[in-house]
Structure formats: structure tokens, C-alpha cells
Amino acid sequence: MKAVVLRKFKTPLRVEEVEEIKDLQRGEVLLRIEMTGVCYRDILTVDGYFPKTRLPVILGHEICGRIIDVGEDVPRFKRGDRVASLTYIPCGECDECRRNEENICRKRLWFGEDIDGSYSEYLKTSYRSLVKAPEDLSPEAVAISACVTGMLIHALKTRGKLMHTEKILITGASGGVGVHAIQIAKSYGAKVISVTGREEHADKLYKLGADHVIVSKDGAFSDKVKSITDGVGVDIVLDCVGLTLTESLKSVKWGGRIIQVGNIKPEPISLMIGYFILKEVSLSGSLSCTKRELSEALELHKSGKVKPITTVLPLEQVEEAHRMIRERRHFGRIMLKP
Numbered sequence: 001m002k003a004v005v006l007r008k009f010k011t012p013l014r015v016e017e018v019e020e021i022k023d024l025q026r027g028e029v030l031l032r033i034e035m036t037g038v039c040y041r042d043i044l045t046v047d048g049y050f051p052k053t054r055l056p057v058i059l060g061h062e063i064c065g066r067i068i069d070v071g072e073d074v075p076r077f078k079r080g081d082r083v084a085s086l087t088y089i090p091c092g093e094c095d096e097c098r099r100n101e102e103n104i105c106r107k108r109l110w111f112g113e114d115i116d117g118s119y120s121e122y123l124k125t126s127y128r129s130l131v132k133a134p135e136d137l138s139p140e141a142v143a144i145s146a147c148v149t150g151m152l153i154h155a156l157k158t159r160g161k162l163m164h165t166e167k168i169l170i171t172g173a174s175g176g177v178g179v180h181a182i183q184i185a186k187s188y189g190a191k192v193i194s195v196t197g198r199e200e201h202a203d204k205l206y207k208l209g210a211d212h213v214i215v216s217k218d219g220a221f222s223d224k225v226k227s228i229t230d231g232v233g234v235d236i237v238l239d240c241v242g243l244t245l246t247e248s249l250k251s252v253k254w255g256g257r258i259i260q261v262g263n264i265k266p267e268p269i270s271l272m273i274g275y276f277i278l279k280e281v282s283l284s285g286s287l288s289c290t291k292r293e294l295s296e297a298l299e300l301h302k303s304g305k306v307k308p309i310t311t312v313l314p315l316e317q318v319e320e321a322h323r324m325i326r327e328r329r330h331f332g333r334i335m336l337k338p
């Protein structure tokens with residue numbers, strides 16, 4: 001089968017022929033991959049920022065597939081089912097899994113890092129990672145349902161408690177997460193201010209529903225946020241960038257909250273701790289999503305309130321896909337079709 005295997009950190013990616021997957025264990029199913037998303041996390045994995053990554057490994061954790069084979073003891077799923085998958089396989093037994101907080105399961109296995117992922121024709125997984133996907137959703141919508149839409153439901157609703165009529169600032173708005181965050185925040189009734197570094201993307205962000213678009217090439221945007229909000233600041237910031245955290249802190253109102261979902265340069269940054277105290281700001285990390293949130297994401301796509309904004313390339317163009325993300329000249333999510 002065709003697959004993209006990361007054998008050594010910081011090396012170019014290409015499709016190669018690898019051995020077919022056989023011998024399904026208890027609880028496992030075999031998927032034919034219809035579409036897979038390219039995540040900034042994949043770039044960080046290639047660059048070696050997750051040193052526990054098991055090499056060699058097939059990359060990819062954003063999955064739309066169809067079940068083509070089923071092992072023993074697989075409840076609820078059968079051959080032919082179309083599925084979305086979590087970005088990991090939860091253990092199913094720990095306290096977090098029992099509380100339906102499987103996104104923070106310590107024993108989870110992350111696709112494309114701990115176990116082989118979806119930059120491939122086929123993928124082996126446990127039924128525990130899967131949710132049935134409607135046939136009438138596009139492969140793109142299904143593939144972004146976990147790491148993008150579900151992750152944003154987790155970030156905005158579960159972690160951020162975003163409420164109707166609140167003002168939200170979304171940084172990195174042109175990226176794969178940002179373009180969908182705008183739509184989801186609007187579907188929750190929020191007022192959206194988005195920040196992009198690219199002038200040419202501003203109109204497209206307005207078309208997605210942004211109430212304000214700030215173009216900032218140097219990463220400074222808090223003054224503009226202040227003037228848009230009459231000096232008060234926003235209720236909540238969805239920070240998709242990381243490097244922008246100080247500006248996010250200056251942009252949020254007293255008592256506001258920051259939800260951190262992205263970190264494009266995972267190196268230490270310095271922060272004015274005083275802002276957190278004097279403005280009583282809270283900062284929450286947010287990781288991936290649970291199965292419930294994945295189901296909710298599929299519903300949100302089905303309702304038409306959130307449309308996938310994607311560019312699909314053949315799997316063979318994996319290196320080009322990664323380059324586009326590194327250079328940040330794309331708009332929306334880049335997808336690979338095996």
C-alpha cells in the first residue's frame with residue numbers, strides 16, 4: 001500500500017510502497033482512507049518536537065475512512081461503515097476515559113506519533129476511536145471533524161464557555177483552524193474579530209462571517225482590538241499561534257479568558273505575569289476532542305453552519321502540502337487524498 005513514512009526527523013516526505021496491513025486483533029478494524037488532513041502538529045512531528053514519536057511511523061491523524069475489514073469483538077461497526085476517527089485511540093479504561101474526558105487519557109495512542117496514521121491508503125485502528133459518519137458529508141468535512149471542528153467545540157464550548165453575544169478574538173485566522181473557528185463562533189452567536197498576517201485573505205475572512213478583520217504583518221494587533229471594543233477588550237481570545245500570547249493578553253478584557261490551541265514555534269516566550277493578576281485573566285490549554293464532541297462536530301457540518309474550507313492535494317504532493325503550511329501562504333485546511 002502507499003504511505004508516507006517518517007523515518008528520521010527533519011527529512012523530506014515522499015510516498016513509498018509499504019507492506020499491507022493484516023492480522024486484525026480483537027477490537028480492531030481496517031479502514032480505507034478517503035481523505036486525511038494536514039495539521040500543524042504534523043510539521044512539528046517532522047521537526048522532532050515530539051521526541052517520543054515512534055520512528056518509523058506513518059504520519060497523519062485527521063481521518064475520514066471506510067471500514068473494509070473487522071476483527072473480533074467490534075461492537076456497533078460493520079464492514080462498509082463510513083467513519084470519522086478521534087486523533088488517537090483512547091484506552092477506554094482509565095478515570096479520564098470513564099468520565100468521557102478521553103482527550104486527556106494518559107494511555108491514549110496518537111495516530112502518526114505513537115502508532116501509524118492516515119497519510120496512507122489504509123489504517124488500522126480500534127473501534128474505540130471511531131464515530132459513524134453520514135454518507136452525505138464530504139470526505140473533507142468528515143476528515144476535519146476531530147482535529148479541527150471537534151477540537152474547536154472542545155476549545156470554545158467546553159473549555160471557553162463561549163456565550164451568545166460575547167466578543168471573541170481569533171488569531172491565525174487564515175489557517176486551517178482559524179477559518180473554521182470563525183464559522184463555529186458565529187454559529188454560537190458570538191461577535192468575531194479575526195487577525196491575519198495576509199492582506200489578500202481579509203475579504204475571504206469577512207465572507208466567512210468575521211465582523212472585523214485586522215491585518216497585522218508584525219504580530220501587533222492589541223491596539224486595534226482596543227479601538228474596535230471601545231477600549232474594553234474582548235471576552236475571549238482563541239489563540240491559534242502561541243507567539244501572539246502577549247498581544248492576546250493585552251487584547252482580552254478584565255476578567256476575560258484565553259484559550260490556547262496552537263503553538264507554531266514551540267519555544268519559550270516571556271510573559272508579563274502582572275497582566276494575569278491585575279486583569280484577572282485566565283489561560284486554558286485545550287487539546288483535541290472527545291467522542292461526544294466529534295459527534296457534535298459531524299452534526300454541525302451536517303447542519304451546514306460550518307463548511308470545510310480546504311485545498312485537496314494528492315498524497316504524492318505531501319512535501320508540497322507541508323511547504324505550503326510552513327510558508328503560511330495557504331487559506332484553510334490542506335488535505336491529502338490517497
Ligand SMILES: [Zn+2]
Pocket residue numbers: 038039040041061062087147148
Ligand atoms: Zn490535527
Ligand SMILES: [Zn+2]
Pocket residue numbers: 090091092093094095096097102105106107108
Ligand atoms: Zn484512558
